[in-house]
Amino acid sequence: MRQAATIKDVGQRAGCGVATVSRVLNNTGPASAKMRERVLAAADALDFQFSEVGRSLQSSTTRTIGCVVPSIENPVYADAVQGAQAVFVNAGYQMLLTCTNYSADAEIHAVRTLIAKQVDGMLLTVGDAQNSEGLNLIRRRQLPHSLLFNAAPAGQTSWSVDDHAAAAAVADAFAKNNHVHTGFLALNFLSSDRARRRFEGFAERCMQNGMTPPALLEVDDDGLDLTAHLHGFLEDHPELTGIFASNDFLAFAVIRSARKLSIDVPRDLSIVGFDGIKVGQMVEPSLATIATTPRVLGTGAGKTVLSMIDGSAPPNVPQKEQTFSFRAGGSLAPLTAESKDDGKVAAFPPSNDQTRKTAKIQQERSK
Amino acid sequence: MRQAATIKDVGQRAGCGVATVSRVLNNTGPASAKMRERVLAAADALDFQFSEVGRSLQSSTTRTIGCVVPSIENPVYADAVQGAQAVFVNAGYQMLLTCTNYSADAEIHAVRTLIAKQVDGMLLTVGDAQNSEGLNLIRRRQLPHSLLFNAAPAGQTSWSVDDHAAAAAVADAFAKNNHVHTGFLALNFLSSDRARRRFEGFAERCMQNGMTPPALLEVDDDGLDLTAHLHGFLEDHPELTGIFASNDFLAFAVIRSARKLSIDVPRDLSIVGFDGIKVGQMVEPSLATIATTPRVLGTGAGKTVLSMIDGSAPPNVPQKEQTFSFRAGGSLAPLTAESKDDGKVAAFPPSNDQTRKTAKIQQERSK
DNA sequence: AACAAATATGGAAACGTTTCCATCGGGAGG
DNA sequence: CCTCCCGATGGAAACGTTTCCATATTTGTT
Numbered sequence: 001m002r003q004a005a006t007i008k009d010v011g012q013r014a015g016c017g018v019a020t021v022s023r024v025l026n027n028t029g030p031a032s033a034k035m036r037e038r039v040l041a042a043a044d045a046l047d048f049q050f051s052e053v054g055r056s057l058q059s060s061t062t063r064t065i066g067c068v069v070p071s072i073e074n075p076v077y078a079d080a081v082q083g084a085q086a087v088f089v090n091a092g093y094q095m096l097l098t099c100t101n102y103s104a105d106a107e108i109h110a111v112r113t114l115i116a117k118q119v120d121g122m123l124l125t126v127g128d129a130q131n132s133e134g135l136n137l138i139r140r141r142q143l144p145h146s147l148l149f150n151a152a153p154a155g156q157t158s159w160s161v162d163d164h165a166a167a168a169a170v171a172d173a174f175a176k177n178n179h180v181h182t183g184f185l186a187l188n189f190l191s192s193d194r195a196r197r198r199f200e201g202f203a204e205r206c207m208q209n210g211m212t213p214p215a216l217l218e219v220d221d222d223g224l225d226l227t228a229h230l231h232g233f234l235e236d237h238p239e240l241t242g243i244f245a246s247n248d249f250l251a252f253a254v255i256r257s258a259r260k261l262s263i264d265v266p267r268d269l270s271i272v273g274f275d276g277i278k279v280g281q282m283v284e285p286s287l288a289t290i291a292t293t294p295r296v297l298g299t300g301a302g303k304t305v306l307s308m309i310d311g312s313a314p315p316n317v318p319q320k321e322q323t324f325s326f327r328a329g330g331s332l333a334p335l336t337a338e339s340k341d342d343g344k345v346a347a348f349p350p351s352n353d354q355t356r357k358t359a360k361i362q363q364e365r366s367k
Numbered sequence: 368m369r370q371a372a373t374i375k376d377v378g379q380r381a382g383c384g385v386a387t388v389s390r391v392l393n394n395t396g397p398a399s400a401k402m403r404e405r406v407l408a409a410a411d412a413l414d415f416q417f418s419e420v421g422r423s424l425q426s427s428t429t430r431t432i433g434c435v436v437p438s439i440e441n442p443v444y445a446d447a448v449q450g451a452q453a454v455f456v457n458a459g460y461q462m463l464l465t466c467t468n469y470s471a472d473a474e475i476h477a478v479r480t481l482i483a484k485q486v487d488g489m490l491l492t493v494g495d496a497q498n499s500e501g502l503n504l505i506r507r508r509q510l511p512h513s514l515l516f517n518a519a520p521a522g523q524t525s526w527s528v529d530d531h532a533a534a535a536a537v538a539d540a541f542a543k544n545n546h547v548h549t550g551f552l553a554l555n556f557l558s559s560d561r562a563r564r565r566f567e568g569f570a571e572r573c574m575q576n577g578m579t580p581p582a583l584l585e586v587d588d589d590g591l592d593l594t595a596h597l598h599g600f601l602e603d604h605p606e607l608t609g610i611f612a613s614n615d616f617l618a619f620a621v622i623r624s625a626r627k628l629s630i631d632v633p634r635d636l637s638i639v640g641f642d643g644i645k646v647g648q649m650v651e652p653s654l655a656t657i658a659t660t661p662r663v664l665g666t667g668a669g670k671t672v673l674s675m676i677d678g679s680a681p682p683n684v685p686q687k688e689q690t691f692s693f694r695a696g697g698s699l700a701p702l703t704a705e706s707k708d709d710g711k712v713a714a715f716p717p718s719n720d721q722t723r724k725t726a727k728i729q730q731e732r733s734k
Numbered sequence: 735a736a737c738a739a740a741t742a743t744g745g746a747a748a749c750g751t752t753t754c755c756a757t758c759g760g761g762a763g764g
Numbered sequence: 765c766c767t768c769c770c771g772a773t774g775g776a777a778a779c780g781t782t783t784c785c786a787t788a789t790t791t792g793t794t
Contacts, residue, residue, distance in 0.1 A: 054779095081464075106456075141371070373779090383743070421749095424779085
């Protein structure tokens with residue numbers, strides 16, 4: 001790349017000192033009309049633009065904010081990130097984005113790098129807010145930051161869905177539809193406090209509703225075809241009539257796998273998802289799910305960080321109860337009296353394929 | 368935020384000059400064992416980290432790459448961006464992300480800011496590659512960059528889908544299934560050269576296949592319910608038996624609207640999408656579409672930029688024909704001989720609701 | 735023991751800004 | 765005509781690095 005012009009070059013061409021150039025171009029301080037004109041002409045001729053690097057060094061501010069999320073392949077994060085980004089550009093900030101792919105190593109590495117880059121603030125979704133090395137680092141440096149989608153640790157603000165309560169609402173929905181035996185399908189269970197809180201909230205409310213404790217099916221790869229997992233899971237738990245998937249994509253995957261296994265959704269098996277992605281309402285059956293507002297959370301978290309930077313009043317985080325709503329859908333149907341009475345619903349078709357049980361399945365993980 | 372320690376502080380605490388600190392901490396140049404130890408201890412005690420700003424100023428390199436895309440709400444861009452981002456972090460670069468929301472103003476503004484921030488390279492999807500102010504600016508500065516999803520202008524490399532050929536493949540698919548009268552549904556038609564190229568490729572091949580020129584329905588808001596638009600469109604073009612939607616979300620939206628209008632997909636109306644997003648294969652009917660590999664494009668474009676920076680050999684862009692493939696799906700069905708013969712298929716149900724024609728509809732836009 | 739060679743260390747310049755301060759010139763008021 | 769003041773301008777320091785070069789110290793060789 002051609003060497004860019006510096007303020008010194010402009011001063012030379014305009015026949016003045018750098019101080020004058022700075023004053024003219026920034027409209028700070030006085031300058032005579034002819035001088036002003038000469039400087040402007042020189043800057044124009046040289047295609048001059050201030051170097052933010054030089055500025056940053058002198059002002060010890062970078063007008064840059066770091067953002068760390070697990071993955072923007074998940075539209076929930078993508079929407080939130082885009083919302084925050086819009087808030088940032090509006091305020092004259094740029095956003096450095098890093099995706100961790102749910103890896104704690106990538107997380108701490110990203111935080112370190114962003115700190116070295118001297119970001120003015122940070123927005124992040126960590127794997128485990130209670131125990132995040134990166135988060136500790138940020139706190140120690142007293143860097144303005146906000147959490148996103150993590151449950152807020154004591155004294156911290158976080159823009160997040162109340163996973164616990166939302167999962168409880170799912171349990172209620174199952175209960176209202178007479179389901180008693182349910183399962184919970186989790187992705188990244190170990191590396192995500194979100195998934196864990198959803199499971200806890202769900203299990204707790206199941207108990208309170210007199211349902212049996214949910215069976216846990218944990219998978220760790222998105223791309224994997226769930227069919228084998230689902231088959232084994234239902235074989236081990238033939239009494240299940242409903243499954244709560246920890247996100248909408250998983251819910252779709254289950255529905256597809258069920259279809260392959262000739263299990264009808266929702267007649268034989270009800271499915272509820274989490275997140276409320278757009279397509280959920282476009283397909284047949286529509287997906288029962290927890291609707292969330294990722295964009296709202298993203299913009300809110302972004303504004304929170306900005307307010308910490310400029311000392312203005314931070315926006316109010318929404319009431320916990322307003323961070324989600326249960327959205328009914330065709331994938332959750334009432335259990336008929338008959339199938340409920342005998343306890344064992346005909347949810348499992350004749351098993352004609354010898355699906356191998358895979359090692360990745362874990363069930364009844366108590367904790 | 369607490370004032371961070373500088374190399375000078377470390378030198379002071381370790382009782383040595385800054386040059387020594389730099390040498391020790393960067394493992395460049397010699398240092399005695401005790402000196403090394405003292406410096407390390409001092410750095411540790413002060414929580415010292417080099418400031419990238421200072422480094423950037425002195426090396427005139429920022430290890431930062433700018434990325435400009437229309438929106439990461441679209442998973443195609445999200446996947447590509449994430450792929451590129453992964454490539455960048457692997458090479459020790461960070462990514463500054465800006466979403467333009469398909470606005471040319473936002474585009475040029477983003478480019479300007481990124482240039483001021485002295486990014487080492489740039490990755491971008493512009494609205495119109497033939498006529499982009501931002502792109503010109505980048506070229507003038509000879510900044511290493513690659514296009515993504517734009518058709519490459521002469522002499523430029525771009526990692527993109529061959530929209531023209533892909534759309535032609537859709538026309539072929541319709542033809543093979545005996546469709547003659549089709550429509551094209553576009554979003555952001557004016558601000559996206561991609562949509563335009565798809566329309567051109569589709570229309571051209573329709574002609575070659577002896578089909579009638581496709582009717583154009585242009586909408587400009589994603590969130591809007593398409594039902595009214597679709598109703599009016601089919602009323603004006605009752606002969607249509609298939610619609611090519613310029614992306615998968617639009618395709619889903621059409622299918623939903625069709626359902627509301629009691630039009631059965633694919634019996635009464637076939638739908639083909641574009642992009643090949645994951646959920647397309649999970650739902651019923653599955654979506655016939657053009658499958659693309661955004662992640663591959665994103666990583667490729669990322670590597671291209673890196674290669675331009677370090678002067679290494681750039682990766683080969685895929686052959687145009689390999690940038691997409693037609694994916695069959697349940698939303699596209701053969702036209703029965705009977706419905707084909709009379710030309711006018713019973714694609715339109717009794718119109719019982721007085722849908723208002725909205726102003727946003729434009730049809731038969733030639734060019 | 736003396737000297738050459740190699741190793742260890744620090745000072746200072748340079749990178750591109752902003753901003754404080756000093757200087758210079760000129761117009762107004764005495 | 766002299767002073768005073770104000771507007772215009774430039775020099776220089778500071779921000780945090782790296783790196784060149786010079787100097788100081790150690791090691792090794794006769």
